[in-house]
Every structure is written in structure tokens, then in C-alpha cells.
Amino acid sequence: MHPTPSTLTMQAPAREVGIAATVGRTPLIPLRHLARDLPPGVEVWAKAEWFNPSGSVKARPAWNILRTALAAGRLRGKRLLDATSGNMGIAYATFGAALGVPVTLTLPANASPERLAMLRALGAELILTDPLEGTDGAIEEARRLAEAHPDRYCYVDQYNNPANWQAHYLTTGPEILQQTEGRITRFVAGVGTSGTLMGTGRYLREHLPDVVILAVQPDGPMHGLEGLKHMPTALRPGIYDPTFPDGVIEVPTQAAYAMVRRLAREEGLFVGPSSGAAAWAALQVASQLREGVVVTIFPDGGDRYLSAPFWEEDA
Amino acid sequence: MPTLLLPMPLRPYADNQRAVQVKGRTVREALQDLVDQYPRLKPHLFNGEGRLQPYIHVFLNGEDVRSLQGVDTPLEENAELRILPSIAGG
Ligand SMILES: Cc1ncc(COP(=O)(O)O)c(C=O)c1O
Numbered sequence: 379m380h381p382t383p384s385t386l387t388m389q390a391p392a393r394e395v396g397i398a399a400t401v402g403r404t405p406l407i408p409l410r411h412l413a414r415d416l417p418p419g420v421e422v423w424a425k426a427e428w429f430n431p432s433g434s435v436k437a438r439p440a441w442n443i444l445r446t447a448l449a450a451g452r453l454r455g456k457r458l459l460d461a462t463s464g465n466m467g468i469a470y471a472t473f474g475a476a477l478g479v480p481v482t483l484t485l486p487a488n489a490s491p492e493r494l495a496m497l498r499a500l501g502a503e504l505i506l507t508d509p510l511e512g513t514d515g516a517i518e519e520a521r522r523l524a525e526a527h528p529d530r531y532c533y534v535d536q537y538n539n540p541a542n543w544q545a546h547y548l549t550t551g552p553e554i555l556q557q558t559e560g561r562i563t564r565f566v567a568g569v570g571t572s573g574t575l576m577g578t579g580r581y582l583r584e585h586l587p588d589v590v591i592l593a594v595q596p597d598g599p600m601h602g603l604e605g606l607k608h609m610p611t612a613l614r615p616g617i618y619d620p621t622f623p624d625g626v627i628e629v630p631t632q633a634a635y636a637m638v639r640r641l642a643r644e645e646g647l648f649v650g651p652s653s654g655a656a657a658w659a660a661l662q663v664a665s666q667l668r669e670g671v672v673v674t675i676f677p678d679g680g681d682r683y684l685s686a687p688f689w690e691e692d693a
Numbered sequence: 694m695p696t697l698l699l700p701m702p703l704r705p706y707a708d709n710q711r712a713v714q715v716k717g718r719t720v721r722e723a724l725q726d727l728v729d730q731y732p733r734l735k736p737h738l739f740n741g742e743g744r745l746q747p748y749i750h751v752f753l754n755g756e757d758v759r760s761l762q763g764v765d766t767p768l769e770e771n772a773e774l775r776i777l778p779s780i781a782g783g
Contacts, residue, residue, distance in 0.1 A: 463780040488750075488777050510700050510711070512778045599702035600737045602748025602779050611702045631748050632740075687747065 388442055388548050396476040397431045401441045402549040404429040406557040406673070411644045412661060419669035422660050425554065428649065428679035432465075432472040435550075435677040439573050440469030442545035443534050444479065452532045457482045457503070459524060459531035461516040463570070463605055464493035465678055466536055471500035482531065484516040484523070490604070492682050514613045536571050538616035543577035550574065551581025554673055562586065563670040566627070566660045568594040568606045568652045572618035574675055579622060590624045594659040597628040602635070602688070605652040605677060627659040634658055635688040638680070642689075648680040651688065695723050695772040702778055706733040715774075720751060721764035723774060738776070750777045 392399035409422045416422070430437035447453050457480045458470060467483040474481035483497065487506035497504055505523070507516045517537065524533035536542050554562060565582055567575040572593075579591040596603045599611040609620070631651075638654035641647040653676035660674040680689075694714045699707055707713060713730065717723035724745070728735040740746055751758045752775040758766045768774070 486780055489780055509777045510698055510775060512701050513780060514701060598737055599705075600700075600746070600749060600778060602746075604780050608702065611705065631746070 388445065388545065398441050398473045398476055400431050401437045403553065409645060409657065412640060413664065416664050417668055420664050420667045422664050422672045424657065424674050424676045427675060427677050432469040433679060434465040434469065435574060435675060436465040436469040438545040438549055439536060439542040440466055441473050442541045443536065443539055444470065444473050446541045447532060447534055453479055456532040457530060459520055459533045460536055461485065461513065461520040463513055464489050465605065467502060468493065468496050468500065471497055471502040475500055484519040486512060486516055490683065491685055517613060540617065542571055542573035543617050546574050546577025547581045550578040554578065555582065555585055558671055558673060560586065561671045562589060562673045564590045564592065564663055564672040566592045566594060566656060566663055566672060566674040568656050568677065569609065569618065570605050570607050571615045576617055576619065576622060592659065592663060593623040593626045594655055595626060595628060597630045602631040603651050603655050606655060627662065629655040629658050638688065642680065649676045650678045650680055650683050652677050695768045695774060697723060697727055698773065698775045700776055700778040703734060703737060703776065706737065707731040718768055719764065720758050720766045720768065720774065723768060748779060752777060
């Protein structure tokens with residue numbers, strides 16, 4: 379279950395891996411105004427993951443997956459292939475460009491225009507799948523391509539690749555432990571592949587057995603929280619262990635959108651909808667405490683969603 | 694009759710069908726007929742005030758009906774409507 383010695387560090391010199399050397403070590407930022415009405419002993423902090431190269435939390439798993447596939451010789455003469463909702467693809471394309479690894483991605487054709495434009499700018503080959511079949515349709519297409527062309531593609535499968543959650547075990551977890559000086563009592567994270575929750579959560583629980591780990595997901599199968607999965611109605615990722623979190627918090631899309639607007643206007647934090655959901659859940663958890671340090675993850679920035687209507691009050 | 698294509702996550706609420714024939718001369722009437730046929734879909738599409746949830750996208754011939762006449766957009770006899778999910782996970 380735990381990282382093997384070959385995965386013990388994600389650090390590598392910039393001289394060898396270029397921009398991939400800058401993954402992680404993101405700021406931890408307190409919510410000061412939104413947390414104002416909480417008891418004085420309760421703190422809420424968010425990890426600002428849009429500071430990563432490629433602009434999202436997915437820099438961590440993408441670099442670890444690419445790195446371990448390269449080290450195992452699996453990418454020799456092949457293209458890296460995976461299904462993605464966008465952020466993971468942007469991260470693969472970034473590090474693929476830096477290391478000279480060609481990248482092919484399957485993703486639903488209704489991915490936001492900002493994401494598609496970024497992926498094309500970074501030189502990734504895109505295979506767009508039927509929007510009606512959602513992300514699960516993109517996963518099926520990646521599987522089909524990998525089976526049909528085993529010599530052309532190395533399918534790295536972020537939903538089932540342990541290097542995904544191990545990236546967070548190796549970096550996000552230790553960073554949070556250090557940045558809170560070991561004071562974290564609750565960890566709250568959204569689940570897409572669940573890599574963030576599983577990897578960070580495992581590390582924290584090993585070092586602080588009393589820490590409470592909470593998963594955040596949309597409150598129904600049709601939602602507007604890009605990046606998050608409604609687990610009961612989706613293909614369950616192989617790396618997700620539903621018995622691992624201590625609880626699950628369901629967030630209504632409209633509540634997350636309202637929170638995204640407040641984070642921008644009251645904290646100067648311009649973030650995406652899954653960060654709004656994370657903040658809403660973290661504040662709900664915090665409101666039930668008399669004392670404690672709640673930490674959550676803000677996966678990406680708001681600039682990826684500028685074409686979306688939710689920045690306006692009535693959207 | 695217009696056809697309404699459902700995304701994967703909504704199919705369990707409509708006998709696992711991908712395509713449903715609906716009656717209606719506008720998008721509104723078509724959606725109404727859909728939830729009349731499958732009442733369990735209703736809370737996933739409309740809010741408490743009966744308005745289409747803003748994050749639900751209905752496409753007619755490749756265009757979001759919000760950029761046409763919204764739920765008042767007229768439908769031809771053989772129109773094909775698609776309800777699209779947002780992009781989940783990873
Ligand atoms: C915006 C956003 N939020 C949250 C997540 C979920 O992260 P994880 O896959 O680690 O569960 C993702 C995953 O791609 C994402 O893109």
C-alpha cells in the first residue's frame with residue numbers, strides 16, 4: 379500500500395527536469411473574513427494549489443505518474459495516454475513538453491474552451507469523446523485505444539495508478555503537517571480520482587492518528603462542480619477506498635458557486651468551483667467545532683472558468 | 694416527435710434509457726413531458742421554483758439553448774435535444 383523506495387522522493391534538479399522541479403510547496407492561506415464568526419480557537423486554512431506549474435493540484439500526480447513510467451521504461455517509443463477532465467491533461471502536457479514525452483488525451487468534447495485551448499497550446503493530441511457519456515466515456519475510449527494500439531500508447535490510467543495518490547503522500551501530506559506545525563485536526567478534500575484525499579489522508583493519519591478525514595462530493599449526479607465526482611453514480615476509481623474517509627460531505631452546486639464569489643470578493647482568492655465546494659464543506663465542519671485547525675485544498679484558479687456564467691449573482 | 698438524449702448519470706432515473714421520445718413544441722414543453730414520463734428526473738433538472746438548474750446545459754443541434762431562446766426555443770418535429778453533464782473527476 380505504501381510507497382516503495384523508488385518512489386520515496388519526487389524531487390529532481392531543474393537542470394534535469396525543467397519546470398517539473400517546481401511542483402508542490404504551495405502556500406497555505408487562512409480564510410480570515412469567511413471564518414470571522416467561528417470561535418476564536420477554530421482556524422480554516424486552504425492549500426493554494428493553483429500555484430503549481432500547470433496551474434492545478436494535478437501537477438503533483440501528473441509529474442509522479444510520468445516520472446515513475448519513465449523510470450520503469452514504459453514510455454520508450456510510446457505516447458503517454460490518459461483520460462482527463464482537463465487539469466490532469468494540462469499537467470501531463472506541461473511536463474511531457476518539458477521532458478520530450480508526447481501526450482495523447484481523451485476528454486469529453488464539452489470540456490471548457492479555456493482548457494481545450496491550453497491543451498492545444500501545449501502540443502497535446504486530443505481525442506474528444508461524446509459529451510453524453512461524460513468522463514466515464516473518455517475513460518472507456520482510452521481503454522479501447524490502449525488495447526487496440528499497445529505499441530503506440532502507454533496508458534497510465536490516473537484512476538487506477540498508485541503513483542497518483544502516492545504523489546500526495548509524498549508531498550501534499552508532509553507540506554500540510556509542516557505548515558500547520560502538526561496542529562491540523564480535520565482534513566477536508568474533494569474527490570475526483572480521490573488521489574488528493576487518499577494520499578494526503580494516509581500520510582496525515584499515519585503521523586496524527588486523531589486527524590479526521592472528510593471527503594467532499596456533489597449532492598447529486600447532475601452538478602456543476604467540474605473536477606468532482608458523484609461516487610454513487612460514477613465508475614469508482616480503483617485507488618478510492620470508500621471506507622477510508624471518516625465521513626462524506628455533500629455540497630449543492632449553488633452553494634459552491636455562491637462560495638466561489640465570496641472567496642473572490644471577500645478573501646481575494648480567485649478559485650474554481652471545486653474550491654468553492656471545499657470551502658463550503660470546510661466552513662461547515664469548522665462551525666461545529668469549539669477548537670481545531672481545519673485544512674482543505676483549493677485545486678485550481680478561477681481563470682479556467684471565465685467563460686462560465688456563475689460569476690454573476692443570478693447564474 | 695422530438696428526441697431527448699440523456700447523459701449517463703441521469704439514465705438510472707429513466708429506466709436506463711439513453712434516448713426518450715418526447716412531446717412538445719418548445720424546449721420547455723419537451724422537458725416537462727420528460728419529467729411527466731419519468732418523475733424521478735425532476736429534482737435533478739429543476740430547482741424548487743421549477744426553473745431549470747443553471748448548471749444543466751440543454752443543447753439543440755450543437756447549440757446551448759441559452760444562446761437561442763432558452764426554454765422557449767421552438768422545436769421542429771424531428772428535433773434532437775441533448776442534456777449534458779458537467780465534467781467530473783480527474
Ligand atoms: C478542479 C479539480 N478539483 C478537484 C479535483 C479532484 O482531485 P482528485 O483527482 O485528486 O480527487 C480535480 C481533479 O482533476 C480537479 O480538476
